[in-house]
Amino acid sequence: MEPVRQDDGSEYFRQAASWDTDHVLRTKQSEKRAWLVASAAGVIALLSVSANLMLFPLKQVEHRIIRVDETNGLVDVQRTTLSDATTTYKEVTDKYWLRLYVRNREHYQYDQYEHTYRTVGLLSSAQEQKKVYAFYRPDNPASPIHQYGSKVRVNVKIRSVTFIGKNLANVHFTKIAEQPGAPSVESYWIATVPYRYVNEPVSDDLREINPLGFQVLDGYRTDPETGVTRASEAAK
Missing domain, CATH: 3.10.450.230 (VirB8 protein)
Incomplete structure (x- = not known):
């Protein structure tokens, strides 16, 4: 078995650090998209409730x-x-x-x-x-x-x-x-x-x-x- 060279260890740790950074970035982007979707859904729900309230006076028996x-x-x-x-x-x-x-x-x-x-x-x-x-x-x-x-x-x-x-x-x-x-x-x-x-x-x-x-x-x-x-x- 060949011994691990010092250069190989450095490259390994550099790639590991890069992977952790990418993972954090992807997680933040995913959370950002989730918040955007949730905010859009909340706005649509609010608009729907407002529309129903505006139409309520028009309803009659x-x-x-x-x-x-x-x-x-x-x-x-x-x-x-x-x-x-x-x-x-x-x-x-x-x-x-x-x-x-x-x-x-x-x-x-x-x-x-x-x-x-x-x-x-x-x-x-x-x-x-x-x-x-x-x-x-x-x-x-x-x-x-x-x-x-x-x-x-x-x-x-x-x-x-x-x-x-x-x-x-x-x-x-x-x-x-x-x-x-x-x-x-x-x-x-x-x-x-x-x-x-x-x-x-x-x-x-x-x-x-x-x-x-x-x-x-x-x-x-x-x-x-x-x-x-x-x-x-x-x-x-």
Whole structure:
């Protein structure tokens, strides 16, 4: 075995020192890259949170009520935003059923007479049903079928709904009587409507018409509204 020369020992230690220096440099560079990646990830996360916070005020709860016009079968989506404290889900629901009830009770079309009669009855309490049935009976001279016959059609336009007490509302509406060959006749009315919701077991057929158990109570009445013209109605 050849002895190790002094020059070989020096070269060995020089290379060892160089390796340690390179290793330290690589470790520092790796740590630097890791910190850069972590910082970039932190910035992205912060920007994401900030964006969500900026968009948060734009988020709102939105309820949609689908209204089916019983006179013509058209579907109307009622887009109502409940973001303010002055409007509640109950108010929106109550107005929907009040509008539906008054529209059906005051509307008249000869070929839909039976359907309208049944719908109004299913949305009325037992006491009010008696009045509805007595009014719609064909042997009643004051029934709509005797007043209007088969040619006159009475459309109803709901103008506004105002709550005047607990489960008590005024519904302002316009009646538009039309018949072939004659100008339409408009009249203005206020319906006073007491109502409630009941949870009584009913058949599936009845649930399709009245799923929430809405009922108009005894005391429904209509009165002519004076001082209303087409111009004032259009301004509402």
